[in-house]
Structures are given as structure tokens and as C-alpha cells.
Amino acid sequence: MSRQVFGSLAVIGTLMLGACGMIYQSPGVNPLLADSDSKVRVLPITPESVMVANRSTYQPKELPSVFFANAGGGSLQRGAGATPEPVIDYQNRPGALETRVPPAIPASPYTIGVGDVLLLATPQTGSTVEQLTGLLAASNSRQGYTVQDDGAIAIPNVGRVQVAGMTLEEAENQLFQRLVENQIDPTFSLEVSEFNSKRVSIGGAVAQPAVAPITLKPLYLEEALAAAGGVTAADLDYASVRIYRDGTIYQIPLRELYSDRSLARIQLTDGDAVFVDTEYELNLAQAYFEERIRLAEFQQDARIAALNELNAEVSIRRSALEETRNNYMTRLELDSVDRDYVYLTGEVGSQSRYPLPFGRTATLADAVYSSEGVPTRTGNVAEIYVLRGSPDPREFGALTAWQLDGRNAANFLLATRFQLRPNDVIFVAEQPVTKWNRVITQITPSLINTAAAQSLN
Structure with a gap:
């Protein structure tokens, strides 16, 4: 079986x-x-x-363009705008003048500040300027990057880079790192094309009251006076140059300024106010300095308000970008994207x-x-x-x-x-x-x- x-x-x-x-x-x-x-x-x-x-x-x-956009910077020009010229009243003629020289300024490299215009440039070969992968188109057309109120410059394809308070060498290192992070050829040179962050005001008995910028080279008293067209005081016995710095007024009689070369080479610093006075009384100089102080305070308040407005605008843009991206990702998850x-x-x-x-x-x-x-x-x-x-x-x-x-x-x-x-x-x-x-x-x-x-x- x-x-x-x-x-x-x-x-x-x-x-x-x-x-x-x-x-x-x-x-x-x-x-x-x-x-x-x-x-x-x-x-x-x-x-x-x-x-x-x-x-x-x-x-x-391709992904929608919103994935390649960034919040960028502000869309409007911000700042305090035009300010009135100082009003000068003459007082009585002086007697003896005392010499008070400001302390020497320690040597230090130039630091980038708000308002400076930075220029990125590629190395030149003959007469041809190579562009940095779409990064330096604005710079090659001589349009630099302005340091904005938050201390940063906005570079296409890179975003905002903080450079305020840095030396040129430090800023170059920062830019080099950001370019490498964004996979952009980091071959470039950096220079300051416009110096707007550090200034010295010159007023009083000068040909043309002016505001002189401090550049990579130190600014000396004689150069500041020359930038204002020179001193117009005819009587040297009753004229002096007064320097307002950090709440203190320093005074140099004009005759001593011309006779002592070392006084003409006094180095000025950011925020100094130079006033050529032909009177003994300090009322005129004091009024001028007070006006400069109020103007600086006004500009500072306007700068803070502009920075707050810029931050709010950037935050709104960033939120809109994030919402658009999230909506697209949700559509991907729901399989509603072709x-x-x-x-x-x-x-x-x-x-x-x-x-x-x-x-x-x-x-x-x-x-x-x-x-x-x-x-x-x-x-x-x-x-x-x-x-x-x-x-x-x-x-x-x-x-x-x-x-x-x-x-x-x-x-x-x-x-x-x-x-x-x-x-x-x-x-x-x-x-x-x-x-x-x-x-x-x-x-x-x-x-x-x-x-x-x-x-x-």
C-alpha cells in the first residue's frame, strides 16, 4: 500500500x-x-x-524660486535725513589764550562701520575682470555693498554678512568663510570705496564748514582744516582751534598752531568736532559742540528706529518665505505636485x-x-x-x-x-x-x- x-x-x-x-x-x-x-x-x-x-x-x-530666496535687506533708504547747518554768533574779543592739547590716540587699524561702502573685486588678467559666479556683478559695475544699520552687508547668493567693527583682514576672513560655505569661488579682494562711518566735523572761521571722513590713513588737524578750505581768521592773536572730544574741550591758539609743527599733526578720531573760534568767550564754541551732540543723538535715535523697522521687515519676509515653503512641502506630502x-x-x-x-x-x-x-x-x-x-x-x-x-x-x-x-x-x-x-x-x-x-x- x-x-x-x-x-x-x-x-x-x-x-x-x-x-x-x-x-x-x-x-x-x-x-x-x-x-x-x-x-x-x-x-x-x-x-x-x-x-x-x-x-x-x-x-x-526645479524647486520653486522661493526655496532659493532669502529675506534680504530693507527696501527703503533709512536714516535721519538732512540736518540744519549750525548757527554761529560772534562774541567779544579775547584776551590771553590757553593751550590745551588732546591726548595722543594709540595706533590701530581701520575698522569697518555702518555706512561704509565695501567693494569686492576679482583679480584682473590683462584688461579682463572675471566675475565670481554671479556674486560680484554689482561690484564689477562699481556698485559696492553698503554696511547697513545692523552692521551687515547683503550679498546675493550668500545672504547677510556681519562686518561692522572688523578690520579689513578680519572682514576678508569672514567673507572667505561664507563664500566657501555657499560653494562659491572665494577668490576676491576687499577694499573700502567710501568711508562714511567715522567722521570729524569742522566749523567756525573756515572757508567751507565740512565733515571730513577718516580713512585708512590717520586724519590730522591740518588736513581737517584744509578739507574745510582753510582758516579764514585774519587776526591770529584772537583766534584758536577748539577740539571737542568725549565731553572735553581742548584749545590750541592759532598762532601756536602755525608755529609748532607738532600741533598741526594732532591726530583726530571719530566723533571729534573742530571749531575755529575768533573770540575769547567759549559760548560760541560750546553752542556749536552742544549742537553737534544733539545732532549725534538725533542720528542715533533715527538709526535705532531704522534698525527696528529693518528687523521687522526682514522678519515679515522670512515668515512669508517659510510659510510658502511649508505649503509646498505639504503639497508634496499630499502628492498634489506634478x-x-x-x-x-x-x-x-x-x-x-x-x-x-x-x-x-x-x-x-x-x-x-x-x-x-x-x-x-x-x-x-x-x-x-x-x-x-x-x-x-x-x-x-x-x-x-x-x-x-x-x-x-x-x-x-x-x-x-x-x-x-x-x-x-x-x-x-x-x-x-x-x-x-x-x-x-x-x-x-x-x-x-x-x-x-x-x-x-
């Missing part, structure tokens, strides 16, 4: 295994199928065929669709390894296909199957160079033993049931 059972099982198993093609159907790429309406052309993936496949035109979709996809099927780690990235092309390796790669236990690495339809509508059923033979591991390098196109299908065939294993898995319950039935009979 047992021999009959086992004989029957053997016969049944042989018949079922022989008909496994009918029992178990698995997908595959076969250009010779007669019942197929598609015209399939199988081409091996080689260095030459990769170049041919990559020639097909494709423009990757995107290009590649589809993975067959013996891959996870059958899925792979979204082509924004702004760049993806490769076969990118898509395969995004789905956990090819499991070598079940997947046939010799038959990794990229199925691509013909772009010609007259050949709607025609497709090309680009085959990667992964039995040679060196060929996987080609997968990193094979560019994908929208609606490509990546198919990995199954191992031959996998097919048999699945057939046996399906028929084993039938064999057991048959054996059980025979034993009962």
Missing part, C-alpha cells in the same frame, strides 16, 4: 513539476514572445550604450515608485539602492533591466530594455552613470532557483493532501 502511495506521489510530482510553467507565472523580459504587442529591443549596458541612453533630452523639474517618477518592480528590496529629484538627474544606482538594492538570494543580478518606452507616438508599443549584467561587479559602476528618465521601469528578474523554490512551495500542500488521501484509502 505504501509503495502505491509513494508511486502515486512521484507520478503526481513529476507531472506537476513538468507543468510548472503553467502552474507558476513570473515576469520576465523576452523580445521573442509572439503574443506580445510590444516591440522589445534588449541592449546591454556598456560604457558606449550609457552615452547613447543619456543623450535623450530631459530637463529635471512630479516625475521611475517605477521599481521585480526582485527589488521594495517595489515602489521613485521620485526623480529636483534640479538634477538621477541614476540607476540612485533608484535601486533607494529601495534597499537587489536581494541576491532571490534577484538575478545578471538581469537588471531599465525599460524605456519610445518617445515617438507612432511607436507607442516599442520599448528598449537596457540590461545590466551584475555578475561582473565592475558593471555596477555603470549604474552610477546611467541616467534615468520619467516613467522608466526598473525590473530585476528572479533567480532560476527562486522560481523552482516558489513552485515547490505552492505544490507541497497538494502533495501532502494527496498522500493523506491515499493513506486513508
Whole structure:
């Protein structure tokens, strides 16, 4: 009886295994199928065929421009605006004049301040000026970057860079670091084209009251007076130069100024006010200095208000950008954005669709390894296909199957160079033993049931 059972099982198993093609159907790429309406052309993936496949035109979709924008700076010119000229009244003629010289200023390099205009320039070769990857277009047209109220300059593609209070060398290092962080060629030179942050005012008995800027070179008293057109006092006995600094008034009689060269070389500093007075009484000079103090306070208050307005404007812009970006990301999550996809099927780690990235092309390796790669236990690495339809509508059923033979591991390098196109299908065939294993898995319950039935009979 047992021999009959086992004989029957053997016969049944042989018949079922022989008909496994009918029992178990698995997908595959076969250009010779007669019942197929598609015209399939199988081409091996080689260095030459990769170049041919990559020639097909494709423009990757781009992220919205909001992802490349920054809050930037203020849109309006801010500041205190024009201020009235000082009013000068003459007093009585002086008697003896006392000499009071301000203390010497320690030597220090120039530090960048609010209002300075910085110029970024690239090295020159002959008469050609190279541009820094779209960064220095404004500078090459001689439009520098003004240090704004918050102490920063706004550079396209880089953002706001804090430079106030830094020396030129320190600012260059800061800019170099920011350019490298934004992957921009950091070849540049930095200079101050307009000095607006440090000034000395000159008034009184001069040809032209003025405000002289302090530049990279120290500003001396004689140079400040020359910038105002020189002293116009005719009587040297009753004229003096008064310097207001940090709440203290210093006085130099004009006759001593002309006779002592060291007095003419007194170095001035930011905020000094120089007043050429032809009278002994200090009322006129004091009124002038008080006016300068009030003007400085007014400008400081206006600067603080402008800075607050700038911060509010930048914050509003940044919030609007963030909201727009979040809305777009939500649309991506809800799949309401038109995107290009590649589809993975067959013996891959996870059958899925792979979204082509924004702004760049993806490769076969990118898509395969995004789905956990090819499991070598079940997947046939010799038959990794990229199925691509013909772009010609007259050949709607025609497709090309680009085959990667992964039995040679060196060929996987080609997968990193094979560019994908929208609606490509990546198919990995199954191992031959996998097919048999699945057939046996399906028929084993039938064999057991048959054996059980025979034993009962």
C-alpha cells in the first residue's frame, strides 16, 4: 500500500513539476514572445550604450524660486535725513589764550562701520575682470555693498554678512568663510570705496564748514582744516582751534598752531568736532559742540528706529518665505505636485515608485539602492533591466530594455552613470532557483493532501 502511495506521489510530482510553467507565472523580459504587442529591443549596458541612453533630452523639474530666496535687506533708504547747518554768533574779543592739547590716540587699524561702502573685486588678467559666479556683478559695475544699520552687508547668493567693527583682514576672513560655505569661488579682494562711518566735523572761521571722513590713513588737524578750505581768521592773536572730544574741550591758539609743527599733526578720531573760534568767550564754541551732540543723538535715535523697522521687515519676509515653503512641502506630502517618477518592480528590496529629484538627474544606482538594492538570494543580478518606452507616438508599443549584467561587479559602476528618465521601469528578474523554490512551495500542500488521501484509502 505504501509503495502505491509513494508511486502515486512521484507520478503526481513529476507531472506537476513538468507543468510548472503553467502552474507558476513570473515576469520576465523576452523580445521573442509572439503574443506580445510590444516591440522589445534588449541592449546591454556598456560604457558606449550609457552615452547613447543619456543623450535623450530631459530637463529635471526645479524647486520653486522661493526655496532659493532669502529675506534680504530693507527696501527703503533709512536714516535721519538732512540736518540744519549750525548757527554761529560772534562774541567779544579775547584776551590771553590757553593751550590745551588732546591726548595722543594709540595706533590701530581701520575698522569697518555702518555706512561704509565695501567693494569686492576679482583679480584682473590683462584688461579682463572675471566675475565670481554671479556674486560680484554689482561690484564689477562699481556698485559696492553698503554696511547697513545692523552692521551687515547683503550679498546675493550668500545672504547677510556681519562686518561692522572688523578690520579689513578680519572682514576678508569672514567673507572667505561664507563664500566657501555657499560653494562659491572665494577668490576676491576687499577694499573700502567710501568711508562714511567715522567722521570729524569742522566749523567756525573756515572757508567751507565740512565733515571730513577718516580713512585708512590717520586724519590730522591740518588736513581737517584744509578739507574745510582753510582758516579764514585774519587776526591770529584772537583766534584758536577748539577740539571737542568725549565731553572735553581742548584749545590750541592759532598762532601756536602755525608755529609748532607738532600741533598741526594732532591726530583726530571719530566723533571729534573742530571749531575755529575768533573770540575769547567759549559760548560760541560750546553752542556749536552742544549742537553737534544733539545732532549725534538725533542720528542715533533715527538709526535705532531704522534698525527696528529693518528687523521687522526682514522678519515679515522670512515668515512669508517659510510659510510658502511649508505649503509646498505639504503639497508634496499630499502628492498634489506634478512630479516625475521611475517605477521599481521585480526582485527589488521594495517595489515602489521613485521620485526623480529636483534640479538634477538621477541614476540607476540612485533608484535601486533607494529601495534597499537587489536581494541576491532571490534577484538575478545578471538581469537588471531599465525599460524605456519610445518617445515617438507612432511607436507607442516599442520599448528598449537596457540590461545590466551584475555578475561582473565592475558593471555596477555603470549604474552610477546611467541616467534615468520619467516613467522608466526598473525590473530585476528572479533567480532560476527562486522560481523552482516558489513552485515547490505552492505544490507541497497538494502533495501532502494527496498522500493523506491515499493513506486513508
